[in-house]
Amino acid sequence: MIQQNISLLPYNTFGIDAKAAFFTEVFSVPELQEALQSGIQPVLVLGGGSNMLLTKDVDGLVVKNTIGGIQVLEGEGNTVHVRAGAGIVWHDLVCWAVEHHFGGIENLSLIPGTVGASPVQNIGAYGVELKDVFVDLEAVDLNTGSVKIFNREACRFGYRDSVFKHEEKGKYCITSVTFALTRNEHFLNYSYGDIRKTLETNGIAEPAIGDISRAIIQIRSSKLPDPAKIGNCGSFFKNPETARFVLDKIQETHPQVVSYDLPDGRVKIPAGWLIEQCGWKGKRVGNTGCYEKQALVLVNHGGATGEEVKKLAYEIIDSVEKTFGIRLEPEVNII
Numbered sequence: 001m002i003q004q005n006i007s008l009l010p011y012n013t014f015g016i017d018a019k020a021a022f023f024t025e026v027f028s029v030p031e032l033q034e035a036l037q038s039g040i041q042p043v044l045v046l047g048g049g050s051n052m053l054l055t056k057d058v059d060g061l062v063v064k065n066t067i068g069g070i071q072v073l074e075g076e077g078n079t080v081h082v083r084a085g086a087g088i089v090w091h092d093l094v095c096w097a098v099e100h101h102f103g104g105i106e107n108l109s110l111i112p113g114t115v116g117a118s119p120v121q122n123i124g125a126y127g128v129e130l131k132d133v134f135v136d137l138e139a140v141d142l143n144t145g146s147v148k149i150f151n152r153e154a155c156r157f158g159y160r161d162s163v164f165k166h167e168e169k170g171k172y173c174i175t176s177v178t179f180a181l182t183r184n185e186h187f188l189n190y191s192y193g194d195i196r197k198t199l200e201t202n203g204i205a206e207p208a209i210g211d212i213s214r215a216i217i218q219i220r221s222s223k224l225p226d227p228a229k230i231g232n233c234g235s236f237f238k239n240p241e242t243a244r245f246v247l248d249k250i251q252e253t254h255p256q257v258v259s260y261d262l263p264d265g266r267v268k269i270p271a272g273w274l275i276e277q278c279g280w281k282g283k284r285v286g287n288t289g290c291y292e293k294q295a296l297v298l299v300n301h302g303g304a305t306g307e308e309v310k311k312l313a314y315e316i317i318d319s320v321e322k323t324f325g326i327r328l329e330p331e332v333n334i335i
Contacts, residue, residue: 002038002061011064012049013112015231016306020044020062027066027087029138029175033145035063043142044335045173047114048089051121051233052333055306065116067175070096078185081135083178086116090123098210103186104133105179106213110220112227112234116174120164121331122157126216127189131157133179139172148172160238160331188212194219223294231300232291236313237271237328250324271320271328272296278319288312310334 006023009015022040026032036043040061046052047065066087073081080102084093094109107128113121119137123130136151156163164172190196190212198215199207207215225232247267250257254277260268272295275281281295287304289312291297298309313330321327 002035002040006062008046008049008054008058008062011046011062012052012054013227013231014049014053014233014304014306014309015227015300015302016054016304016309018054018306019057021057021059022061023064024061025064025066027068029067029140029147032063032065032067032140032173032175035061036140036142036145042170043173044170045116045142047086047117048112050112050227051117051331052335053233053306053309054335055310056335058335063173065114065173065175067116069176073178075180075183078183079180080183081178082181083176084115085176086114086174088115089113090115090118094213097181098213101209102181102183103188103209104128104181106209107189107216109213109216115177119155119157119174119177120162121160122155122162124160126192126195129157131155133181135178135180137174137177139174142171142173147175159241165333190215224297225291225293225299230291231302231304232297233332235271235296236298236330236332237275237296237316238331239268239271240274240326240328241266241268242326243267246325269326270296274320274324274326274328275316278316278323280316280319285312285315290316306335 002022002024004022006020007017008020009017024035026035042060044058044062045065046062067085068087069085071083073083075081090113091110093115094105097105107126111123111125118130134152136149139148186209195215198218204211224234244267247259258270258273262268275295280290282292283290286308287301288309289299291299317328
């Protein structure tokens with residue numbers, strides 16, 4: 001059923017009270033195809049609403065994707081293929097995989113959003129990205145209703161990036177994603193200092209995938225605000241990747257700068273560190289501001305509009321560029 005003039009406040013984690021001219025919720029591919037037959041355009045697909053900032057009311061049709069279901073498919077040797085419905089909460093899938101002793105996505109614990117949004121963003125954390133376990137996805141063309149399969153190459157994954165943020169943006173609704181996980185002999189990635197430190201604190205010398213998942217949940221919970229308590233979209237900006245000479249210049253005035261070497265000779269500098277050096281961490285501007293424990297996170301203290309948050313975001317971008325010569329890019333999809 002297509003409804004009219006519906007508030008999207010319950011459907012976005014930033015807590016922005018924008019309205020949808022038309023709204024429907026779908027639980028299967030046929031339901032989605034039927035909704036598209038209404039001919040209402042444009043179509044905006046909502047998953048968990050955790051990676052978007054609504055700056056105004058939405059014309060056209062908003063489709064809440066609630067397609068569920070998890071299937072264990074054929075695999076070879078130590079690999080098992082798992083297909084998950086796009087409407088499943090991402091962290092629920094991670095918990096399911098850990099419970100079934102399937103490895104590969106435990107480092108992506110507690111990342112907000114749904115399975116369908118995960119390839120759009122090529123989500124990643126603690127040394128693992130979605131592309132590392134991705135097989136393919138099924139998507140429905142929002143204009144024709146036809147079904148198309150995208151393999152890894154077709155998705156053109158990059159750092160927090162994919163083809164769905166460029167030429168295919170707004171053209172498809174992802175309905176399921178298939179992952180290649182390990183049955184046993186898992187490759188455990190706990191090289192990040194925070195994970196090692198947390199495991200040691202928990203008295204775990206030889207971790208299993210569940211131990212790593214629980215450690216990351218513990219770390220993320222200590223750093224990031226709960227959207228149920230304060231509106232946010234998690235990390236608002238991408239960590240910039242830049243040439244080494246830019247880092248060298250920053251080190252002249254900020255020798256304590258944090259950086260990570262990249263395979264192509266460039267370096268990655270944490271956006272949160274850059275923002276914090278510019279004095280934004282914990283700063284409140286009207287109804288919005290930077291989270292007190294993590295400068296990378298913008299928050300809605302209550303009653304903020306999307307335009308207010310957007311204005312703050314670009315003030316921060318300009319501030320970092322003026323100070324360090326690096327222009328940050330939003331990770332969040334600004335509507």
